Amino acid sequence: MSTRNVTSGLIILAALFMITPANAKAADDVTVEVSLDRDTIGLDEHAMLQVVVSGTMQNLPDPIMPSLPMFEVYSQGRSSNISIVNGQVSASLTFNYMLLPQKAGTYPIDQIAVVYNNKRFKGNSVELTVLSSGAAVSPDLEEQAADESGKSKDYFMEAVADKKNPYVNEQVTLTMKFYTAVQYYGSPELTEPTTTGFWTEVLGNNAPYTQMINNRRYKVIERKYALFPTQTGELTIGRGTIRFTVARRDRRSRDPFNIFGDFFGQGMEVTVSSLPVQINVKPLPTQGRPADFTGTIGKFGISATPDKREVEVNQPVSVTFKITGSGNIKSVAEPVLGELDDFRIYQASSSENMSKLNDQLGGSKIFEEVFIPKRPGTLEIPAISFSYFDPTVGKYTTASTRAIKLNVIKPEGYAGQPDLPYSAPDLTIGSQARDIRYIKDDIGSLAPVGRLLLLTPIYLAVNGLPVLVLAGLVLIRLRREKLAGDIGYARSHRAAKIAKKRLAKAKSLATVNQAGSFYAEIYTALTSYIADKLNISPHGLTSERITELLKAKSAEGTVIRNVVDLIQKCDFARFAPASITQEDITESLAKAEQTIVQIEGTKFA
Amino acid sequence: LLRRLNCIIIAAFFAFAPRLSVATTSAGEQFAQANKLYEAKEFDKAIQAYQSVLSQGVESSSLYYNLGNAYFKKGDLGYAILYYLKAKRLDPSDDDIAHNLAFAKQFSRVQMEGVELNPISSFLVSLVDPYRLETLAWISSGCFILLFLFLIARFGLGIRTAGVRLAAVVTLVLLVVSVGLTTFKYRHDYLTRRAVIIAEEAPVLTGPTEQSDVELQGAPGLIVEILAETPEYYNVLFENKRRGWIKRDLVAEV
Numbered sequence: 001m002s003t004r005n006v007t008s009g010l011i012i013l014a015a016l017f018m019i020t021p022a023n024a025k026a027a028d029d030v031t032v033e034v035s036l037d038r039d040t041i042g043l044d045e046h047a048m049l050q051v052v053v054s055g056t057m058q059n060l061p062d063p064i065m066p067s068l069p070m071f072e073v074y075s076q077g078r079s080s081n082i083s084i085v086n087g088q089v090s091a092s093l094t095f096n097y098m099l100l101p102q103k104a105g106t107y108p109i110d111q112i113a114v115v116y117n118n119k120r121f122k123g124n125s126v127e128l129t130v131l132s133s134g135a136a137v138s139p140d141l142e143e144q145a146a147d148e149s150g151k152s153k154d155y156f157m158e159a160v161a162d163k164k165n166p167y168v169n170e171q172v173t174l175t176m177k178f179y180t181a182v183q184y185y186g187s188p189e190l191t192e193p194t195t196t197g198f199w200t201e202v203l204g205n206n207a208p209y210t211q212m213i214n215n216r217r218y219k220v221i222e223r224k225y226a227l228f229p230t231q232t233g234e235l236t237i238g239r240g241t242i243r244f245t246v247a248r249r250d251r252r253s254r255d256p257f258n259i260f261g262d263f264f265g266q267g268m269e270v271t272v273s274s275l276p277v278q279i280n281v282k283p284l285p286t287q288g289r290p291a292d293f294t295g296t297i298g299k300f301g302i303s304a305t306p307d308k309r310e311v312e313v314n315q316p317v318s319v320t321f322k323i324t325g326s327g328n329i330k331s332v333a334e335p336v337l338g339e340l341d342d343f344r345i346y347q348a349s350s351s352e353n354m355s356k357l358n359d360q361l362g363g364s365k366i367f368e369e370v371f372i373p374k375r376p377g378t379l380e381i382p383a384i385s386f387s388y389f390d391p392t393v394g395k396y397t398t399a400s401t402r403a404i405k406l407n408v409i410k411p412e413g414y415a416g417q418p419d420l421p422y423s424a425p426d427l428t429i430g431s432q433a434r435d436i437r438y439i440k441d442d443i444g445s446l447a448p449v450g451r452l453l454l455l456t457p458i459y460l461a462v463n464g465l466p467v468l469v470l471a472g473l474v475l476i477r478l479r480r481e482k483l484a485g486d487i488g489y490a491r492s493h494r495a496a497k498i499a500k501k502r503l504a505k506a507k508s509l510a511t512v513n514q515a516g517s518f519y520a521e522i523y524t525a526l527t528s529y530i531a532d533k534l535n536i537s538p539h540g541l542t543s544e545r546i547t548e549l550l551k552a553k554s555a556e557g558t559v560i561r562n563v564v565d566l567i568q569k570c571d572f573a574r575f576a577p578a579s580i581t582q583e584d585i586t587e588s589l590a591k592a593e594q595t596i597v598q599i600e601g602t603k604f605a
Numbered sequence: 606l607l608r609r610l611n612c613i614i615i616a617a618f619f620a621f622a623p624r625l626s627v628a629t630t631s632a633g634e635q636f637a638q639a640n641k642l643y644e645a646k647e648f649d650k651a652i653q654a655y656q657s658v659l660s661q662g663v664e665s666s667s668l669y670y671n672l673g674n675a676y677f678k679k680g681d682l683g684y685a686i687l688y689y690l691k692a693k694r695l696d697p698s699d700d701d702i703a704h705n706l707a708f709a710k711q712f713s714r715v716q717m718e719g720v721e722l723n724p725i726s727s728f729l730v731s732l733v734d735p736y737r738l739e740t741l742a743w744i745s746s747g748c749f750i751l752l753f754l755f756l757i758a759r760f761g762l763g764i765r766t767a768g769v770r771l772a773a774v775v776t777l778v779l780l781v782v783s784v785g786l787t788t789f790k791y792r793h794d795y796l797t798r799r800a801v802i803i804a805e806e807a808p809v810l811t812g813p814t815e816q817s818d819v820e821l822q823g824a825p826g827l828i829v830e831i832l833a834e835t836p837e838y839y840n841v842l843f844e845n846k847r848r849g850w851i852k853r854d855l856v857a858e859v
Binding site for chain 2: 433435436437438439440441442443444445446447448449450452453454459462463465466467469470472473474476477
């Protein structure tokens with residue numbers, strides 16, 4: 001990558017960090033990875049050294065190379081890489097160096113480091129063995145390079161497995177090497193070896209290099225695979241096959257004048273295959289197997305990091321469990337958390353990051369779990385253990401996190417869960433109905449359509465009744481009060497009644513023999529009636545006085561005459577009762593009644 | 606005089622009673638018959654049967670309610686809501702009627718966006734809504750009779766104590782309130798004419814003529830208040846105070 005590109009990358013990174021200054025905290029995390037393409041070379045060969053500086057900050061420093069006096073070191077350029085995963089920025093710088101050996105021997109390459117923030121981050125050390133020319137070739141390889149007649153082959157293929165006897169799920173690195181001593185046309189076509197019974201990950205092609213075998217220079221192309229056996233027992237890695245085109249071998253074309261023969265001669269398609277490789281896969285030992293072992297093989301570490309250490313009840317804390325190491329990272333299972341009394345736990349996300357450093361598959365797997373504290377106080381997320389089998393020592397190993405202490409604070413208005421012997425309901429039924437309610441069986445009280453209660457006779461009667469009762473009672477009362485308070489009114493009011501009584505008595509005496517008593521009664525009835533009506537004393541009332549009084553009250557003339565006649569008749573009868581006939585008595589009685597009725601009808605002023 | 610009045614009341618009561626009881630027996634049988642048809646999901650026939658009970662000139666809240674249910678099940682939302690409204694007017698406190706009315710209303714294709722009612726009016730509506738007009742009328746009547754009992758005590762019997770006076774004043778206040786509420790209820794439920802849109806296509810126009818523009822498109826089940834009328838159109842007011850003119854045969858009056 002050109003300098004300009006690097007600069008622009010840095011600008012982008014700088015911008016990102018301005019937006020998220022919080023990430024600057026993680027800036028301490030710088031790693032330096034050193035790797036070689038091969039660990040053994042001949043004196044006339046070269047090795048490629050790769051240094052990868054990675055971290056989470058904007059300005060990754062260049063590595064400081066130690067002096068390597070046994071090699072000539074040529075820089076082969078650098079490249080940078082930025083990636084943003086889940087908002088986390090990671091950047092890496094890759095530096096390539098070509099090492100040309102000066103002398104045979106074994107040389108450690110360490111002390112490659114970077115300095116950042118006044119801190120020194122050292123890379124891993126590698127070792128490069130330089131053999132004297134030709135000595136890098138094993139006798140086995142020399143044998144393969146020769147055909148039956150002992151002549152060296154123009155091309156051949158070799159498959160090498162680094163382990164013949166691995167544990168199940170342990171990495172076996174398979175290297176397919178294609179050797180060719182002649183020129184070929186185009187690009188060779190590879191048919192990958194069959195790897196039934198393995199989980200396979202291609203590690204990639206190495207840069208071609210040359211090697212002297214049997215005094216012949218071969219170009220070597222390598223392709224590496226990481227194989228993880230998924231079952232035990234004898235497994236076979238099939239043949240890898242390469243098909244490619246070479247120039248036709250024709251002795252006559254070796255004419256020194258026909259220098260274009262090789263170019264224009266017809267190409268010949270040839271095929272080379274590697275031999276099958278037998279692998280015997282061992283089962284994992286049953287002895288000492290931890291209970292939480294889930295089949296992970298390799299070498300791993302586990303860490304747990306909460307996003308905060310102080311939290312309110314019922315608020316989430318996100319804990320990141322990171323499992324890092326070498327081995328088949330894809331087969332790493334989620335750590336077992338179990339039930340915790342103080343927390344509700346939800347899995348939020350998981351992600352994995354695979355690396356192929358030094359042909360060893362590895363990387364990290366991140367599980368994010370959300371813990372929701374149920375009660376206030378200092379709560380502890382216990383240490384989580386993670387067990388794996390380490391094939392290098394042939395033993396089970398358990399890594400574990402540190403317990404995390406959380407300060408859970410009580411939010412305002414927090415009320416603790418009451419201790420009840422009931423669990424939460426299994427089902428919540430909403431208030432929303434699904435259908436109308438059913439019809440009614442009973443027709444209920446029927447009424448004529450549109451009837452208004454206000455106009456029904458019952459309603460009117462019920463409401464009219466008290467009005468009438470009140471009116472009646474008030475009238476009665478008023479009358480009573482008048483009677484009690486006004487003697488004249490009372491006498492006048494009672495007059496007719498008393499007169500009627502007397503007349504009735506007179507009627508019972510209405511015979512000639514009792515004429516005296518009869519007329520006495522009539523007289524009393526009449527005089528006391530008039531006295532009552534006029535509110536005067538009945539004693540000493542003469543016909544003249546009565547006439548005078550009635551006239552004063554403007555009574556009718558006939559009435560006055562009748563009264564006077566009757567009084568005279570009574571006087572006459574009292575003094576001469578013998579002259580009274582039955583007719584007189586009857587007439588007088590009728591006249592008395594008539595007169596009283598007449599007076600009663602008169603309104604006295 | 607009192608005896609004569611009693612005679613009138615009793616006579617009036619007996620004049621009504623036999624007529625009602627005769628109607629009840631045959632109507633009750635027809636009602637039960639209609640319910641059986643409803644149970645058998647013969648909704649059209651059930652509607653006919655319920656209607657024949659109504660045609661005898663009698664009504665009850667259960668009758669209207671069941672009729673509403675039958676129309677709802679038949680898929681005729683407009684008539685279902687119409688009869689629920691009729692049922693509710695006769696028995697506003699019945700929970701089933703209120704539930705089914707609310708349930709049916711939510712299926713109307715057009716929903717009216719609410720408008721805040723006048724707070725006094727809505728308070729009065731909420732006050733009188735759970736009671737039948739008859740109940741309110743009887744409460745008023747009770748207050749009236751009670752007031753007259755106190756008046757009788759005071760003016761007829763001459764009990765002139767402060768207690769009687771206070772009771773009379775309190776009863777008078779109650780009477781004024783109850784008569785006021787009864788009047789409001791009567792105006793709201795009986796004098797205010799309401800109708801329900803029954804037609805599937807119910808354009809509401811800006812004026813009472815064929816040429817008027819469409820103000821809005823109504824849908825079955827929408828409740829309107831009839832403000833005015835012409836021989837062919839009603840001037841209607843929707844629940845959200847939108848107004849317009851709609852052809853008479855597209856709505857049914859409650």
